[in-house]
Amino acid sequence: MGRLVLSQLSRSFKDVTAVDNISLVVEDGDFLVLLGPSGCGKTTLLRMIAGLLEPTSGTLELDGLDITDLPSRHRDLAMVFQSYALYPHLSVAKNLAFPLTVRRTNRHDVSRRVAEVADMVDIAHLLERKPRELSGGQRQRVAVARALVREPKAFLMDEPLSNLDAKLRTATRQELAALHRRLGATFVYVTHDQVEAMTMATKIALLNGGRLEQVGTPDELYDRPASVFAAGFMGSPATNLLDARLSSSNGAITVMAPGVEAVLWEGETPEREIVLGIRPEHLSLHAPGSVAAAPTSGAALRGVVELCENLGREQLVHCRVGAHRIGVTCPREQRWEEGAVVVLGASTEHLHLFDRATGRRLEWRAEPPLTQHAAPNEPALSV
Amino acid sequence: MFTEVQGPTTTAAAAVVVGPAGPRARRRPRSAWLPYLYILPAVALLLVWTYWPLVQTAGLSLQDWNLIPTKPKTFVGVEKYQKVLSLPELHQALANTVAYILAFLGISVALPVLFALLSRRVQGRARTFYQALIFVPFLVTPVATSAVWRWLFAPESGTIPAIATTLGTPMGNIFRDPDSSMLSIVVIVGWQMLGFGVLVVSAGLAGISPDYSAAASIDGASQRQITWRIVLPLLSPSLVFLALMTILLSAQWTYPIIDLVTQGGPGNSSTNIYYLLYQFGFRNFDAGLSSAAGMLFFAGFGIVAVIFVELSEKLSFHDN
Numbered sequence: 001m002g003r004l005v006l007s008q009l010s011r012s013f014k015d016v017t018a019v020d021n022i023s024l025v026v027e028d029g030d031f032l033v034l035l036g037p038s039g040c041g042k043t044t045l046l047r048m049i050a051g052l053l054e055p056t057s058g059t060l061e062l063d064g065l066d067i068t069d070l071p072s073r074h075r076d077l078a079m080v081f082q083s084y085a086l087y088p089h090l091s092v093a094k095n096l097a098f099p100l101t102v103r104r105t106n107r108h109d110v111s112r113r114v115a116e117v118a119d120m121v122d123i124a125h126l127l128e129r130k131p132r133e134l135s136g137g138q139r140q141r142v143a144v145a146r147a148l149v150r151e152p153k154a155f156l157m158d159e160p161l162s163n164l165d166a167k168l169r170t171a172t173r174q175e176l177a178a179l180h181r182r183l184g185a186t187f188v189y190v191t192h193d194q195v196e197a198m199t200m201a202t203k204i205a206l207l208n209g210g211r212l213e214q215v216g217t218p219d220e221l222y223d224r225p226a227s228v229f230a231a232g233f234m235g236s237p238a239t240n241l242l243d244a245r246l247s248s249s250n251g252a253i254t255v256m257a258p259g260v261e262a263v264l265w266e267g268e269t270p271e272r273e274i275v276l277g278i279r280p281e282h283l284s285l286h287a288p289g290s291v292a293a294a295p296t297s298g299a300a301l302r303g304v305v306e307l308c309e310n311l312g313r314e315q316l317v318h319c320r321v322g323a324h325r326i327g328v329t330c331p332r333e334q335r336w337e338e339g340a341v342v343v344l345g346a347s348t349e350h351l352h353l354f355d356r357a358t359g360r361r362l363e364w365r366a367e368p369p370l371t372q373h374a375a376p377n378e379p380a381l382s383v
Numbered sequence: 384m385f386t387e388v389q390g391p392t393t394t395a396a397a398a399v400v401v402g403p404a405g406p407r408a409r410r411r412p413r414s415a416w417l418p419y420l421y422i423l424p425a426v427a428l429l430l431v432w433t434y435w436p437l438v439q440t441a442g443l444s445l446q447d448w449n450l451i452p453t454k455p456k457t458f459v460g461v462e463k464y465q466k467v468l469s470l471p472e473l474h475q476a477l478a479n480t481v482a483y484i485l486a487f488l489g490i491s492v493a494l495p496v497l498f499a500l501l502s503r504r505v506q507g508r509a510r511t512f513y514q515a516l517i518f519v520p521f522l523v524t525p526v527a528t529s530a531v532w533r534w535l536f537a538p539e540s541g542t543i544p545a546i547a548t549t550l551g552t553p554m555g556n557i558f559r560d561p562d563s564s565m566l567s568i569v570v571i572v573g574w575q576m577l578g579f580g581v582l583v584v585s586a587g588l589a590g591i592s593p594d595y596s597a598a599a600s601i602d603g604a605s606q607r608q609i610t611w612r613i614v615l616p617l618l619s620p621s622l623v624f625l626a627l628m629t630i631l632l633s634a635q636w637t638y639p640i641i642d643l644v645t646q647g648g649p650g651n652s653s654t655n656i657y658y659l660l661y662q663f664g665f666r667n668f669d670a671g672l673s674s675a676a677g678m679l680f681f682a683g684f685g686i687v688a689v690i691f692v693e694l695s696e697k698l699s700f701h702d703n
Contacts, residue, residue, distance in 0.1 A: 052597050073603045085598035089616045099602035102612070146602070156601075 002186030009058035036207035078147035258322030262299035277352035444674035495580030587621025
């Protein structure tokens with residue numbers, strides 16, 4: 001078992017608030033990824049869960065037990081550090097045995113468990129080595145094995161893949177996800193890498209400036225970003241975000257901006273300043289005047305090609321639309337000359353609308369009221 | 384028909400070789416002796432102030448000479464070595480030196496570990512202040528230290544004897560009592576050396592990543608287990624260094640205090656090997672005896688140093 005409940009958890013360092021009033025439930029068996037840019041408070045949050053930092057306010061529960069003031073050694077958690085923190089004076093075998101021997105486990109069980117986990121992560125041949133005699137990837141395995149050697153209620157991981165090279169990171173990512181499936185245990189994993197988050201998580205908590213931006217499955221985060229920040233952070237190349245005005249004309253909801261026109265669906269709405277988000281892969285490029293360039297619904301953006309970047313698998317075409325530079329991914333077979341006038345199209349379901357003042361996502365609910373006016377920081381149209 | 388795509392290396396490598404090789408070849412003759420020039424000042428100083436005197440001492444230890452330049456030096460072989468080894472003063476001084484070293488190992492190795500571990504619980508600027516407070520005595524010159532402590536221990540008007548008398552245990556003149564003269568030296572030198580030890584240990588502790596303690600505490604270790612099983616083993620290279628410094632230097636550290644406070648007395652009770660060596664040479668004017676003793680100590684401390692260097696090689700962990 002390992003169900004973690006964080007309630008209104010905050011942590012300040014002098015006058016900087018690193019973690020700001022975070023409430024979150026990690027269900028038993030979840031692979032929760034705490035995702036966010038540097039300095040967003042994700043590591044601080046993890047260290048509070050681990051008991052290495054005291055929260056300034058708020059409470060932490062593990063399986064119904066309040067562990068807010070419990071020292072980390074009584075919390076029954078295991079952690080993999082970014083630095084791996086392998087005890088440099090102890091052999092791999094002794095590193096693995098450490099969590100057991102400090103608990104005075106009998107010697108027979110210790111050696112049995114050490115052998116088991118060493119087999120599990122394929123380091124049985126390294127047991128007699130010292131940490132300095134291991135490669136980065138091997139150290140990472142030892143660190144994971146040391147966390148596995150006990151059966152803790154939850155595994156905490158602080159950017160465990162960040163010191164590995166790209167190829168090894170991909171392989172280890174898959175192994176960690178497989179390990180999670182096999183153990184069915186609760187994982188809380190900190191990373192700034194959205195690919196790691198998307199591929200491994202069952203649930204992502206996106207943080208920004210110490211606050212939770214969005215909590216959801218990888219699909220939810222990608223397909224329905226809850227805020228401008230979420231839309232901009234998830235996805236590479238980054239989502240195009242442009243200021244626009246939401247209004248209705250002739251019984252249809254429209255979005256207007258210099259060089260941008262979008263007709264969404266039937267309805268009425270008061271005018272509203274918004275941010276329009278469109279992912280580069282959801283835009284298509286057309287020559288002006290072509291049939292596809294004049295869609296009946298969705299968005300049409302008029303622009304000029306400024307730059308084409310070859311990404312290998314595809315190309316990223318940068319277009320100037322009004323004051324914005326919009327990125328579009330398209331097959332490399334398409335040839336677009338710099339300076340060419342183009343029309344960029346996107347279908348309605350791929351348009352993300354955000355309130356400009358609050359940055360929160362706006363969603364349409366067909367039946368009355370047509371537009372709900374919401375509390376200032378929580379629009380009713382938001383997710 | 385297939386044609387193989389050529390790698391870019393062949394032509395590029397050729398270009399690279401041709402380019403820089405020219406100027407580098409021209410520079411080579413000058414760079415051959417340049418490095419030696421850089422280390423020459425250090426080597427010269429070592430030769431003049433350390434190795435040449437060492438050679439001279441080795442020479443003097445085989446001769447009989449009373450330091451008067453007009454008197455001839457006579458070769459006596461190993462006679463001076465035989466004599467110095469049979470002198471009861473030397474045995475007493477050796478025993479005293481070992482006692483001093485043991486006392487200072489306690490004061491400048493064990494106590495600093497305790498202090499440094501305790502001062503880790505103090506946070507922020509207060510910790511720096513405490514450490515500075517402990518370190519300051521190390522910066523005071525031994526002459527001033529001796530003067531202050533002589534006043535403090537003065538039998539008539541000193542603060543410490545006055546307090547002792549008030550408490551009902553009059554202590555008399557501790558510098559003139561064979562049972563306490565050595566202890567007084569240990570107290571004075573220990574007070575000075577404690578700060579050095581705390582500095583080295585604190586630096587050693589600061590070099591240990593806090594991740595190890597954090598990892599150990601999540602692994603379930605108590606504070607005690609973390610100290611004994613993680614921190615102290617990781618600190619051991621610093622401790623070996625500190626112990627080596629203590630052993631090698633404590634005889635030198637004590638020398639000025641002995642000279643200023645007890646002159647090795649009463650009855651050689653507080654002397655040490657360096658003070659004895661000084662007495663042989665510059666009180667008794669027996670250069671041969673003094674040099675023979677010096678060579679023996681050099682060899683003895685040399686062996687200790689080699690053992691410790693080996694030990695610290697073995698204990699040093701590459702923190703990564």
